[in-house]
Amino acid sequence: MTVKNYFKSIIEGRRNDADVLFWNPLLTLASVLYRAVVQIRRSFYDRQFFHSKKLSIPVISIGNITWGGVGKTPLTQYISKFYLDQKKAPLILTRGYGRDETREFQTKVPEALLGVGKNRYQVARQLLKDHKVDVAILDDGFQHYQLARDLDIVVMNVLNPYGNEQLIPKGILREPIETLSRAAIVVFNDVNLIPRKSFEAIRDRVKQLAPRAELIEAQHEPLYFYWAKSKARMDLSKLSGKPVTTFSGVGTPRSFQLLLNYLGVKTIRNFEFCDHHPFSDKELEEIKEVKLSSQSEFVITTEKDLLRKEESISKILDPLVLKITMRITVGESVLQDYLRRVLR
Secondary structure (H helix, E strand, O other), rough: OOHHHHHHHHHHHOOOOOOHHHHHHHHHHHHHHHHHHHHHHHHHHHHOOOOOEEOOOOOEEEEEOOOOOOOEEEEEEEHHHHHHHOOOEEEEEOOOOOHHHHHHHHHHOOOOEEEOOOOHHHHHHHHHHHHOOOOEEEEEEOOOOOEEOOEEEEEEEEOOOOOOOOOOOOOOOOOOHHHHHHHHHEEOOOHHOOOOHHHHHHHHHHHHHHHEEEEEEEEEEEEEEOOOOOOOOOOOOOOOOOEEEEOOOOOOHHHHHHHHHHOOEEEEEEOOOOOOOOOOHHHHHHHHHHHHOOOEEEEEEEEEHHHHHHHHHHHHHEEEEEEEEEEEOOHHHHHHHHHHHHOO
């Protein structure tokens, strides 16, 4: 188990041994200090000791309040494609923390201009000198106060919307949940993977925290499988009832497993890694050995994982890759109306 996975198991309450008693007080102290830093930093901007810099074009922020994947990247792709369909030129601004996310943008929305760098204001300024752009989409921007935005969208994965409600590193919150009040739109993702009553309880709480926000519902929709090496497609129904080995290094691996369950796939061995995990050849060989020694007929992974280390994964495993898209199930017209208004 990696160090990151070790602490993740403590944070998520999956350990009940002496380690928890040792680390909990230290994690609590660190969380208190983290909260203080977050509040001080925010107050500096609220009191205008620091100033958010404004671009010459509208800026839409796609963010979250938790540590880990919630579906920001698919929503950024959805919004980029919306503007492209409107004959508008979008600029995606990303810090480039995960090589897989950058590759996803390049692969799935190649027509969009992509700006990568920590200082996204400066990155955008440089690109605007040489390119015609109508709107900037700030990936993972809810806490990026340095850049002024015209629309704040927050994505929440309903499988784990706010964890144990503790801030990093005691929990998964990057900010107190009350900061949802800054959002103009909250997009609930994976709503089809939990009971409706459970979702409604989450939705009602968010409505209290952010009474002025529009609430949108979305889900990851499976499209087909394809072979990593040849890119040949396989219909979703072909794997129903088939025993498989799976591996993923995404923010919410449970979402991936639930999607496979929904498709009738029978997972008999599953390897979970931390988000953005850089797979080693040794790890891939281990997955291959487990697949061969089990009753698995196939190995399945996510497209995000494949793009992170495509050459090695294709050569050693050649897994089937689940192709998905984000579908807005409730409130799509409201979301699109906001996106149009940003350009007026």
